Amino acid sequence: MIRVLIADDQTLVRAGFRSILSSGQGIEVVAEAADGAEAVRLSLRERPDVVLMDVRMPVLDGIEATTQIVADARLAAVKVVILTTFDLDEYVYGALRAGASGFLVKDTEPVELIHGVRVVARGDALLAPAVTRRLIAEFAARAAASVPSTASDGLTRRESEIADLVATGRSNEEIAAMLVISSATVKTHITRILAKLNLRDRAQLVVWAYESGRVRPGWLG
Structure with a gap:
């Protein structure tokens, strides 16, 4: 229940x-x-x-x-x-x-x-993908002066790639199709990413990616 x-x-x-x-x-x-x-x-x-x-x-x-x-x-x-x-x-x-x-x-x-x-x-x-794009594009733009970071914060190359895709509003299924891996594998990567960054959930991952400057509003597709 x-x-x-x-x-x-x-x-x-x-x-x-x-x-x-x-x-x-x-x-x-x-x-x-x-x-x-x-x-x-x-x-x-x-x-x-x-x-x-x-x-x-x-x-x-x-x-x-x-x-x-x-x-x-x-x-x-x-x-x-x-x-x-x-x-x-x-x-x-x-x-x-x-x-x-x-x-x-x-x-x-x-x-x-x-x-x-x-x-x-x-x-x-x-966070529906379309809503994520609109929300973050609107409000993360307020921090547009920040310098994009290339720091991985302990993430592997694949984890960094997936974190950036999550931040641009892609669903697990979309990420899986883009990277030619299974949705289950994407979910496993996201779980590891959250643990490494000490984040609560996917919503916090989106905020982290924008506030750290890894992903910019102008990159949204």
Whole structure:
């Protein structure tokens, strides 16, 4: 059973998400929070698998709440998905830097919401390739003055190649096709990359690649 906490300051929004998620097999909504501070408290109490976190909330916003959850060793297994009104919300990039495992726009189709929760619960990042390209191109451009790095940070040549492809929004299947290897092999490489870089997930790998200057917004295809 995937246990979910919904954090949003609008009662009707929470009710809508609860109704959708409750219809998904193997998903249980264990708590609802009306602000970020409550989301942190309930996360500590309930230890959900996934927190659906709104950005703009009273008392404590979703970015700071995400930061606190990610920083708490007791909540290491909790994954945070940011809920945003717009898919290029200026706060989303900050949320990924804070440690969120991805994001969903609030007008996401019910089936996609359920799928997204399952994706994050199994340890993958909820970053569709097309959305990754648009998001990173928009906000990583703010750090465009940084000098591209050629440092491998302990990665092998193949791992560096895969890390760069992940950062440009390629899915495991696309990377496998480009490198003529299996998707399982790609996944294994990504697991090793995350371990070497001490990153939580694919979302953090994307942020690392851009902030280190390894991949530039202009390289997106």
